[in-house]
Amino acid sequence: MGSNLIVNYGEAVAMILFVIGFANLLLQNNLIKKIIGLNIMDSAVYLFLAEKGYIVGRTVPIVVNGVQSVEAYINPIPAGLVLTGIVVSVSVSALMLSLTIRLYRRYHTLNLDEIAALLQKEGL
Template identity: 70%
Template sequence: MFAELWDNYISVGAMILFGIGFGNLLLQRNMIKKIIGLNIMDTAVYLFLASLGYIEGRLAPIPAEGAVEATKYINPLPSGLVLTGIVVSVSVSALMLGLTVKLYERYHTLDLDEITTMVRKEHE
């Protein structure tokens, strides 16, 4: 059991990081901390993906001189997925930060619970 966990230590670490990020995004009341949680969660997924594609002792998938046989390189597909994922994550973080700025301008706090109370009072 522990030997298996030790062998797959990158995957285990990625899953723990995913849990930390998920918990922060769900439970933190501060918007900025939530966004940090979101980024930890997404990064954990990239770590997991990158570790899937990595093969010990092989090179980065950039053919140096013409076409060389594929067995010398790591699997390039997960790296491509990570790049796509980063683009998605950046745009989502930007949108969340934009929303945070809007909320802060209006209610002068980053605490989501306080904002909810204020909004409720506004419409009573």
């Protein structure tokens, strides 16, 4: 088990990053820190996909000097999936940040507990 961990160190790092991001997302009280945690989780997933998509000894799937055998190239689909994920995560981050800005302008705090207390005071 230990030797596999050393060979697949990219995946191990991705898992650790994912857990760090998830803990941030759940345990932090500050909204901005929650968003940062979600972004760390995103990055861990991209790292995992990119690490899984690469095969040692093969090159990028770009045709130079004629087409070689299928064995010479890696599959570009994991990279495409990572691209999709990056675009969606940019959109989601922008959306969450703008919602956070609106919350801050309404309540003048980013702490979730304080916001909840203010909401209770308003009777919501």
